[in-house]
Amino acid sequence: MESKVTTTKNKKRTGLVALGLLLSLTTTVATAATDENTSGPAMWPTAEYAAGIPTAKEVLGYDLGERITSHGDTLKYFYALQQAAPKNIKVIEFGKTWEGRKLIYAVIGSAENLSRLEAFAADMNKLADPRKTSASEAKQLIAKLPSSVWLEHGVHGNEISSTDASMMTAYHLLAATNQPMVSNILQNTLVFIDPMQNPDGRMRFINQYYATVGMEHSADRLSAEHNEPWPRGRSNHYLFDMNRDWLAITQPETKARVRVLNKYKPTVVIDLHEMGGDSTYFFVPAAQPINPHMQKEQLDNNVAIGRNNAKYFDEFGFSYYTREVFDAFYPGYGDSWPTFYGASAATYEVASSRGERFEKLDGSMLNYRDTVQRHFVASMATAETTAVNREKILNDFYLYQQKAIAAGKDDDDERVFILPNELDRAATHRLATLMAEHGVEVKRASESFKACGTKYNEGAYIIDTAQPRGLFVKTTFTEQVDMDKAFVTEQERRRANKLNDQIYDVTGWSLPLMFNVDTDSCGRAVSVNGEMISADTPLQSELANGDAKVAYVVPWGDMSAGRFLTAALQAGIKVKSADLPFKMASGSYPAGTLIIEVANNPKDVADLVASIATTTGAKVVGVDTSWVEEGPSFGSENTVTISAPKIAMAWDEPTRSLSAGATRFVIERQFNYPVTAIRAGTMAWANLSDYQVIILPSGNYARHLGKGGAENLQDWVKKGGVLITIADATQWAASEAAGLLDVKREYALSKDGVKAAGDGDVVDGTSIKDKAGFLNAIENEQDMPDYVAGILTRVEVDQEHWLTAGVNPEVVAMVTGNDIYSPIKLASGKNVAWFKGKDDVMASGYIWDEFKTQAAYKPFLIHQPVGRGMVIGFTQEPAARAYLDGLNVMLMNTIFRAAGHAYPLR
Template sequence: MATLSALNKAVVAACLTAVTMGVSLDTHAENTTSSTHITGKFEYWPGTQYSQQIPTTEAVLGYQIGERISRHSDMVKYFEALAKAAPDRIKLFNYAETWEGRTLIYAVIGSKENIANLDSFAEKMQKLTSPDSISKNEAKSLISSLPSSVWLEHGVHGNEISSTDAAMQTAYHLLAAPQDPVNKTILENTLVFIDPLQNPDGRARFVSRYYSTVGLSPSDDRLSAEHNEPWPRGRSNHYLFDMNRDWLAITQPETAGRVKVINHYKPTVVIDLHEMGGDDSYFFVPAAQPINPHMQPDQLANNVLIGKNNAKHFDDFGFSYFTREVYDGFYPGYGDSWPTFYGASAATYEVASTRGEIFKTRTGEIRHYRDTVQRHFVAAISTAEATAVNREKILNDFYDYQVDAVEAGKKDKKERTFILPNTRDVAGTHRLATLMAQHGVKVQQATEAFKACGERYQAGAYIIDTAQPRGRFVKTTFTQQVDMPKAFIDEQERRRARKLRDEIYDVTGWSLPLMFNIDTARCGRSVEVESRIVSADDKLTQPFTNPDAKVAYLVPWGDMAAGRFLTAALQAGISLKSADEAFSMGDKHYPAGTLVIERHANESTLPGLMQTLAEQTGARIEGVDTSWVTKGPSFGSDKTIQMTAPKIAMAWDEPTSSLSAGNTRFVIEQQFNYPVTAIRADRLRWADLSQYQVLILPSGNYSRDLGKAGADNIGSWVSRGGVLITLSNATQWAASESAGLLDAKREYAYSEEKSKSAKDGSLVEGTHIESKDGLIDAIENDKDMPDSVAGVLANVDVDQEHWLTAGVNPRVVGMVYGNDIYAPVKLESGKNVAWFASKDNVLASGYLWEENKPQLAYKPFLIHQPHGRGMVISFTQEPTSRAYLDGLNVMFLNTIFRGAAHANPVR
């Protein structure tokens, strides 16, 4: 609008004064009302009569829902007001705290009777998910009396803003109009769980930046600053994780809290509310292909029932929508797919985003923030209604899912039981076992040796029988390969042949044992052995032998417990070494990388400190009373290097990929427990890096931001003894001619046909095109990149005679994403330390284009190139992706800490 209200004029004047005085405007801006485009009372559900006993947002916060973008604190304040006004019909709970200290809450709304029996409801749902513990008649009785339940997830992406305000409207509507016919049906038959904001840190980032850019009035122009977020945007959380991909590895506290609560109540319908491009309409179920084959027909049929009810209400409101075209159900690590594997019917909803208070579409339509809020609100009420109307069917299907999952496991004669031997990577195996327990899977640990399917296993092995209610989740996460439907694959190959973009939405391989690089055996029957039930909270403990050793303590290298010990010891000021090669002391053998902590080089308090670190890290420690080595390098050899506590810098901000930067920083800080200094990338053009020993460049396009000055500055630092580590696309920059830091080159797509070259740039040779296939051949580029890969797991072979791979297994699994394939670096320049396996073995899991297999085979995954007194270490792919490639952590640790120890910096 052209004019401002008196209030907004005062706000602008105050802001101008604050700017003049140098005052931060973030908090002030979020507490003011810049909106002037809403006039009068907007009806979200026209004709509804609301009780005055339930407070509106206007009464609590000073604005109508949809008038402005609510802050996290305002949302919490409003839900607290609702809980105070109607304590017998709404319960409010805290379930987690973000990295930045913000509280995550969920609300439960229902009839007085259902809310009073909330604890009983949870207990009875647990019984329904344990079919072996109740009879079918008991289950039938429970189903006849239990309410159904719908869990509404809002705002997992912090800049997808409308769902949180819609959550507030949903709660108000249900509480303030309990006699509305639709509401009455819902409240009598259903418990409505509302998680109003899954990502408070990301939303706070968005809201602060949005209101700091709004001018005299909100702009509808997509080019305006308020519609273009600065790096890293509000989508991700504090560590810049896309938390909608975190349900598999559960690395973030927000996800961990949510998983625990959902596992407690086991809601029968779960809806994840998102936003999409502003020019779209609204998406709801059914989902697109491919669908994970372990999802069941009844679950998908219930989604169709819900979708049809949504369609009815959207038609009544005159809202456009679409279904089935995008947003598939294949990857099991989304907020809308993970719940299906305990038996829920789950789905994603997407609304066209205004990414602010007002937005003009490409067709000229003006959309207001309240419009997106209303669509999510209507969809939520419609979903709750469908869940209520189909209460008995949904509960029956939920119970049948549990029964069928157990029976399906019993019938599997190939992979009924998964066994984790727990003899190689004890820390990684423990992490995987406890992670599965965190998911709600029953995991057992043998307390005695046993035999299964002809193989013998030691006590301590973990056992997961798929004949359990969460058996299908085990199958989809432990099976090496989950295939997409053939019809879908055929269509993608047809599209590629037509030079059209494929429709694969996300990664196609996610086998947890592969990503964790954990040995896993399979047995086609149940395993009977004395065992204990594994808890998600189980603490890793390994032996500490001879704590009073006279000479030294040894920590065998090769797992994350040893890695955590290393970082803790370095920060505690302990002097320690690491062997470049394996060695033996009599009949005891130690892998390359083994840490050597000599008593004479440390304080007298060392034994007590070692005990403390053993308890904190779970590392295996062996005390020795001699330094006599019978094979391999001795403690005093130059092949047993002194470890140092390096200062680590990491490029941050543009042009890094925020996901790569955040995931990598998280792995180092929260999994390795070691500090990182984030430096804005443009500072690297001139910054004095002499105080740092390691610089990490996450994936990103650095050519423009660093330029020649950045390349020269970083190159000079490396030549003086720095260790530069590049990840994925950052390796492109290091290998570019302008940077000249890495003698590796990306490859074009391989073709047996030689391209024709014209003698005159304005002329080409004459040709005959005799078919449509000939037309497609004629339009091929002479120098195309390989076709991009959505994300597969690939086998990587590892050089066992290089210090950089000490303690790393001969074969590991990495993620391949995109189309970067590098030619091997020449020996005169450096070493290809790890490379992709042969064309017949390169694919570990997922779907990889056939022509990519031979071109990827034997191409480098990890490159080491000396550079003066320092070195460049380059990953051609991302080793920290989503922080769920645990099997690469030791390799990544080596690049940082062994790299720094092997550099020869100028003193």
């Protein structure tokens, strides 16, 4: 039970906290159970607080946990704390969101530790590299360095309580006067508080939530307060789940956060989340599977953290659980990414009130303040563990680096990864600079060299895994990271017994596969001259004959050419594209190659081409003759004019926000081309003739478009429009009601065994001989294939279709869900890309044998001509999480080359 002690305070506010304990003699103390920062019982019942540190009530006008704090108020409070205790807290702005909101973090510690913040960063980076820092030097550093904990809050904007908990944590650390744990934390640990990882999503949630509140807050889960409208507050401006962005680092919030973590390398990182309101609280240890490249010492530290959390949760009477649901396998979460620089990291989840009040299924009331308090208590317990185990955690951090380097040296097969940088310059450069952004050492060779018997040209990128980030390289570059065998066996047992599997997220994430980049490996160190690249190293353009008399040709097949195209179109340059490969005196060029004819363009076309080449890194060749030795000439019917299409995308309900956001982001921020978002319902009746391309992201459009909407789109396509459907949108387009695409989804393959038969209320009699027969008897007659959590698959690409110009013969796609489609018949269209055969379809991850059998040779990309236009269907997401860079050229073709092949009515 929480005690009921009256709180008092002095009107005269003087004195600052030194180490969170020492107060000036003129400062009185605020005591316990109805503390300055909360309504009702205290968040830490025994705490006494210094009057010199402002409460949230004094700064914001309300107690923490009383209402959901906005982005502006959060910043206001942290800056007020800094003004009151500048020697113990420092607030640092480190970036901005897409919508221009500030990102801040606060650092709290003793005056001595905080004054050495920059020196601390330098020392941590020394400790992070045993190649430069000997064991004896490391011992000296560990003796003087504080440990550090980074508390991440609110990566999902509608998981609201952690931000308010961050303010309570900061207040408690600065103002609590009778807490030995606070003194210990301040003396031995730097506490980094990132109060709001996703300000744009949080403010979307807050604005929508308070707009629904009436006379009183409703606790009913059916109320509008507890049912967010599309796209909800979980994601950021571009509707990204930023907890999945740590691998591709596409969003500005993630980019800024990665820079800061790489600077300080905090030794403990906690990502505070919310889950369903009927649950309790989750903390470490994590569930299986665990990424095999994580180290025992890190996992042991998590157990110690969990034990201390449990101690305080027992004291406070809070329920909790561990080792269930939330695993530590995928390396691209906010709690898993830091483990690969050596931190001990974890996810915490609290039952969410998703507002100020929520009635649980058992009839109990969950108040917002309750969720804030639980995160606050867990944060303090974690910080205490970090302080108590300061020396061990720092030693383990140094040991991690040693193990990473040793693992690289001991690998006789994949010590070094080499990116030849010849087939896809842009994707290879993007992958190399991405790894540098992660903190990996990447060298670009300045000369040709040999490695393991193979010769490589100047410009190849080299990553030696015998480096501190070597284990991160191994987990992101190897094609397959296996889950624990016992876990896999258990999943197969569950499936055999008709139970859902326990795989939480994707099981395949090899970056070279997703980027479709050639990568070689060598078991020996490579000695070659070169330079270390950074995240900002530009892709160098290649411009030959910049004063061409006849034309400029841009070889198609990578995103430097893609961005050249979009920039040229927006600059008003007239561009053609070849459907087939061709050969000239200047070289051979692949299908899709862009052709900019001097005579058909402005007089300053040479300057425009040179400028665009520089900004995009494209390879451009000027030619003084149009004579083609092989393949189509510039004036052939096998070249098409690419105009600047107007693109519309379905938005709002019923689109899946992650699909809509990722697709729009890839087009706008990776292709650099604008998209107009149109509410899906509007497409049912609107005149769409202004648009040449319409994209339907994944979603169930049956109700929002209906028969009228399908007819409106079909009429628009017949008149020359290009309709692109993605994942579930393809499912709708293929339905009888829509009739836009002549393919059908498949039920799961039937299995041998006894099944009930017959019609009506009576079925034929059956005999069941064993449990296997029983399990077969209870199967539905027509089931969909089992759900796939997320795997990487190999896709074969038709090399003789104009839609795949410049696309490699084989690409890698991600498969999620259970949609498998029968191939389209030749009378209706073409299967332009399809999954490879059973024995070859898997590229990375873990999947059921039945999927391999049924998915083999089924379509991934479908093209169906309709009148003067066409429908193009992706059966899976080509832009998932914006990290399938290897599919970008294919996606560009479906937009720009498809628009060039349509014949809209003029």
